Amino acid sequence: MRRIRKKVSKTARRTPKRAGTASTSAARTPPEAIRAPKAEGRTTAAKDRAAGTDRTAADAGRGAQTAGRAAKAAAKPKAPPKPTAARRPAKAVAKKRKAAQRARTEPGAAPIEKRGKAERPGAGPKVGRQLASPKITPAPTSPDAVPLESKAVHVQPQAATVVPPPKAAEKTTAPEAVPPVVPTAAAPPAEPVAPPAEPPKAAPVRTRRRGAAVDEAREAEALRRPVRRRTRRSDHPDDFDFARLNVPCQWACPVLTDVPDYIFAIAGGDRDKSYLVNRATNLIPGVLGHVCSRPCEAACRHGDPDLGEPVAICHLKRVAADFRNQDHPWPDRLFPDSGCTVGVVGGGPAGLAAAQLLAALGHGVTVYEAMPRLGGMLMYGIPVFRLPRELVEAEIGRLLDSGIAVKTGVRVGHDITVPELLARHRAVVLATGTCLARGLAIPGGDLPGVYSGLDFMMAVNDGRPPAVGRRVVTIGGGFTAHDCARSVLRLGATESHLCVRTTEEDLWVTREEVLETKREGVRYLNLVSSMQIAGADRVEGVVFARNRLGPVGKFGQRTPVAIAGSEFVFAADTVIAATGQYADTALAAAALGAAPRFDPRRGACEVPGLFAAGDFCTGAATVIEAMGHARRVAQAVDEYLTGARRLRRVVRVRPAADTPRPRAWDFIPRADMPMLAVPQRLAAFGAVVKTGFPAPVGERESHRCYLCHMKYEIRPADCIACGLCAAVCPRDCIGPSAAAGPGMPPVWTERWDEAAAVVIDSARCIRCGLCLRVCPTRCIEVERVEIADVTAGE
């Protein structure tokens, strides 16, 4: 997972990006250069490793199998479903081409299977030309979202609360927002389109682009197409592979947030739905919208070479939280009371995530927290200027409504011991984070004027900021180091230097954080290792050695190698060492004899009923990783308590008609987050730096998402190899393959006469829908794929 974090800064910061150009080169040499542009270099390999193994590992039964496949299938597109179209003779192709022309001139010739409202005569085209309201509402692609989601795990409340009926008056924040469609819970599962509840009002979104009218007519036409398939639910490794390759953002998120779904909801003006889709898995969307480390954005297809920059996934989460209309209660528990109680030690993101899932599964949960307030590092680590505390309190408060008891001010190991807790509860989850700071183990590391980063930030957040000098040197490159370096500028320092052992490439924070840190005036000193703190009776400087980059380390980061004879002194009057944090394992060891060894995946150890979650178990990570880990551990606890695996991870595949967005939206540039001016930031410690997207900006940004959960596939039986799709495809990702079969990578060929089938490379496809709209035989099928945890009986 660490590698993913690094990838965030890497792709975002340095990859040169140009908006919306498409590769139209006809040359196919070297094939790998075209087809697998990302399968190169340590970055992607590491990313695949991290994404593939980690997630599938969570899926206990299939773990090894899927991980193996995942590695093999990297950047390999899904082959067409059936290998029927074995080598077509040239003649047959010519015949098919003619048929194609015929079909194009007489569209009525294709069989139309009547199904769903949208196919009623007249409904389609009208919908399309009426400024396409159905396209940007979530309904067409999620006709059955409500009934299914309500059964899916944890979160989704009852159908009625998922999407409030359109209340135009309520949406005063964004008058231009399109009224959301009312999804009728009774809608048949395969219905492709739900017509708007009321005629859509004119919206600026659409007056902006004229060319889109053409798209709209085509889309309307496409929406009338028969959809022959049914919703299915699968746990076949192939389908997981497909989801991994095709919805990279969701797969990269440690809690599998359904990113395209919530972004699409914002595009449709329904921030409440968007918020709920988020909360279903990530529990505190508003908080994450401020501070998430966003592995999803590093994986986003929009950031691929030549496609511009990733969608602002994280900022959109904040848009949903900021502009939702109501505060939604947590839905009822998934299971009735189990009679078991679980003690969760630590009220940080991991503890709370474990508590929420365990409560949803019907267990009685009590959280023991040492500090007076819940939130862990959200409350005591991350500075206020990055994360307003009211927000933390509000979202955590809501979370507790799901039936979680809390005991604050109880330090486990001091006020109560772990064995005592084990006697009181059927299971105990330790989620106390990494609360001990690794000091500076170099000469002079204990001189006055040297602080540890974690202690420094905790004191600052507790309202007791330590005195800092004028020239402050912070050593370290993580979140804590950056927060210290930025905080001291607000506490009176005139110079703040951040000293990193390698380069900015290897920083573990987001690129945006780096940019803001620089903007505030923090200077980076790269490629240095601290050797000694200089000074007689207080800090006077740091002796650094200059580094060169060494081999690639365990987590894909570069290791520093000091250059002999390169030492120099860097003056400083305060030094903050933010060089790492570790877990206080003595907590468990003191009472149990030896320190228990926790299984890093499921959190269990030799002591029955004792589990560990979050940073405490994995080492210092990020909020979302801690939560993802805690959710897996909670499932392991549930299995321990009930002896059954009650949640199942599945891929849900639903039929869809077309990508419900115009091609023009592919060219919208990524919106920049508006920020407070630097003098204002430095003037008041608590002034929140990121001011958030205004609603219209958020909506526009949401339009950028390609909706990668749409899966385009060619039905070989009906394909006549006319080549029209390949001619219009802007990504050069559809074409003749000399061999085709399930699980087989395409063997691209220039010669249509030797094509076994026409296939789509889904890992490159941007779901623009152009191919679908020109296909004369309508053999391109669109489905919507999503990963979800469902209750086992479902």
Added chain:
Amino acid sequence: MVSPEHFVIIGNGAAANRAADVLRRGDKDARITLISDEFFHFYHRHRLADYLAGTAGEDDLLVRAPQHYQKHRIRLRLGQRVTRIDPKEKVLYLKHMEMVRYTRLLLCTGGKPRLPEIYYAYRAHFTTVKTLADARQLRERLDGIRDVVVVGGDLVSVRLASALVRLGKAVTFLVDADSFWPLELTPERRAEFAERLTRVGIAVRLDDALAHVEPHPSGGYRVTTRAGERLRADMVGAFFGLAPDVDFLLGTGLDIDRGLLVNEYLQTNLPDIYAAGDCAQVYNPALRNYWVSIGWPNAEKLGEVAARNLLGQVQPAGQAPASALEFEGIVVNTCWWRRM
């Protein structure tokens, strides 16, 4: 005997050309290829201001006649962008999907316009001039430009601003002491600088900087300064010097900090790959630090050193720069600004 070597040089600037010449002199038979994504032959970048002002034509910019390459059997590939290199296989890929093999590679990819983080949000509104293509584009736009605001300040901007004044444009120069580049603007230097600008007819705002730029509803831009002044502009020029242009090399396994990290022999961390010119960040043992040199004479010098080392000699990149400035955590060689 045919030499087995194929020296490939990415770039067609001062460093690349000097290196190619030295390589040819040292190895009569080797294949030498220069690849550049620019469409023009090797030209003097510092004359771009004259070109803009109309006092120099495109031909005047040329450093040497194109026949030079034929004569010396140097293969010139213009208008071709290298997108990726595969150091294991010793091949590089061009944007149009062609593959080029090399035995030894020299990276002379130069610099790209630097943009300080504080102005990152306005990048879409800025005009920069690094290449002849940029200058051509700007020249075509000139008729529609009346008011110009120039932010930042490096010596390129001074020349360009003067050229624009000569063309009758109203130029306002926001001299940002914090991001002036690459010289430290001491009070004396600043006064001198301001005076020089004022003499040519530029409206100078000392001690003021850009606060905000947004497109003006009626075309052009609306610029707000930190002091609160509001300016209308048809063009906002941003000149903060150059920064190494190495983005496309990320992920290849090459060590990169600000530029390509090389030792004093200009070797990168990968075998048979060297770097020279504006793109290199060179370790200097005397300085105990890395330094980046941006400037024509230095680029030529580094190109020459790299070529010699490619030919098997062992020559260090030389002394610490004569006048250097620590800037944003790196030492920048500034001696080059003196003339040309």
